Amino acid sequence: MKGLIGKKIGMTHIYDEQGLMIPVTVVQVGPCRVTAVRTKDRDGYSALQLGFGTRKPKNVSKAVRTHVAAAGYSEHVPERIRELRLAEDPEQSVGDVLGADIFEADEFVDVTGVTKGRGFQGVVRRYKFGGGRASHGGGWTRRGGSIGMCVNPGKIYKGRKMPGQMGNVQRTSQNLRIVQVRQENNLLLIKGAVPGANGRFVMVRKAKKK
Amino acid sequence: MNAIIDKINKEQLKEQVPEFAIGDTVKVHVTIREGDKERVQMFTGTVIARSGHDINEMFTVRRMAYGLGVERVFPVHSPRIVDVEVIRRGDVSRAKLYYLRDRQGKDARVREKLRGAK
Structure with a gap:
């Protein structure tokens, strides 16, 4: 080495x-x-x-x-x-x-x-999420969408990709x-x-x- | 730019840059490798653009091949570019001749520069 x-x-x-x-x-x-x-x-x-x-x-x-x-x-x-x-x-x-x-x-x-x-970046830039549609009544253009399921499992799994600090690591x-x-x-x-x-x-x- | 990077770039530059201008019809001598053999290939066409400076300087040559427009971008300082031979001087008043892409046949020609040609 x-x-x-x-x-x-x-x-x-x-x-x-x-x-x-x-x-x-x-x-x-x-x-x-x-x-x-x-x-x-x-x-x-x-x-x-x-x-x-x-x-x-x-x-x-x-x-x-x-x-x-x-x-x-x-x-x-x-x-x-x-x-x-x-x-x-x-x-x-x-x-x-x-x-x-x-x-x-x-x-x-x-x-x-x-x-x-x-800095603090959204999921589209940070994790290359697709986001929603820009036209045809989109309504959620750069958001992440659903982050989990329903009553079962009733929690968000650890490691879920969400907005946050990008880079400087x-x-x-x-x-x-x-x-x-x-x-x-x-x-x-x-x-x-x-x-x-x-x-x-x-x-x-x-x-x-x- | 950083002095160290500048120095590295300067070392790569050719001492003698072949002289040609936008609109010129040129024959570019390019070395290509086939297996372990090296030979010089020609690419003849019109210079339609020249951009960048020093080590990043590139020029674009356009030619018609079998009815299709072919463009190649060459780095001016690449050791693979052996020579750029000017066949005909062009008389143009644009720095970029991208309008040639939209033209066909006789319209896609560049007037020859007769006066002041070197």
């Missing part, structure tokens, strides 16, 4: 060696600095704690500042700190810097991010192919779309199912 914290830059398209146009999302991964190491012996599980981005030291608590200072952060502190769960105890130690070069082109990754928030896109790795500025060009708005943080991990 390997992974990095990154920032979604945006989308564009590039041409591959066959001249085909491929839609890609540009993700800036790293440099990520290891801020802590979790081992099975001491913590009961294996993980790497990674730091990414920059933040002014005055804007974080002293506890965070001291914690990351041990990993070599002096001028600034990381904007994001996340743990990456591993199957085995990590080889890296605190202070190591990881970059885009841990990935290769044509590798598959899972990308986790927080999707764009769409964590989601993972699986099995996305890395088209290109640009080590010089830690960029990954990943085929297809990635959850979230441009500039938001994402976690790029090696694909679980490939």
Whole structure:
């Protein structure tokens, strides 16, 4: 298992060696600095704690500042700190810097991010309900219709699709192919779309199912 | 636009973009793959639209094939577009020649540009 914290830059398209146009999302991964190491012996599980981005030291608590200072952060502190769960105890130690070069082109990754928030939405937009008829005496154009049965079962089943908050939840896109790795500025060009708005943080991990 | 995206896009651009205008009759040289063989195929027709800029720039070529209108949209900067050869300059006063779609036969022609043609 390997992974990095990154920032979604945006989308564009590039041409591959066959001249085909491929839609890609540009993700800036790293440099990520290891801020802590979790081992099975001491913590009961294996993980790497990674730091990414920059933040002014005055804007974080002293506890965070001291914690990351041990990993070599002096001028600034990381904007994001996340743990990456591993199957085995990590080889890296605190202070190591990881970059885009841990990935290769044509590798598959899972990308986790927080999707764009769409606010409180009705069932037509949120769940692609058909709604009622617009003409011929419709009367219930964008409403959900019946939500259940009668006296039997006498309740609404849990998980019933109804209006509510749409988006702004964590989601993972699986099995996305890395088209290109640009080590010089830690960029990954990943085929297809990635959850979230441009500039938001994402976690790029090696694909679980490939 | 974001500076990083901009830089990636710039790398994809062709240094020499073939020169052609709306209304021109052009021969587009397109590489196509058949199995593992690559060859260049021609598509001849009238340029009826050109849209977008930089890496997103596309142009539409319309031709009549066996009595049916066929339109193909090509990306200007695609490496598969080897060349765009201008056969005839067209004299038009529209940026988009979508009106050609509604015309047939002799009406669906574009006047040739005789003066000022390069």
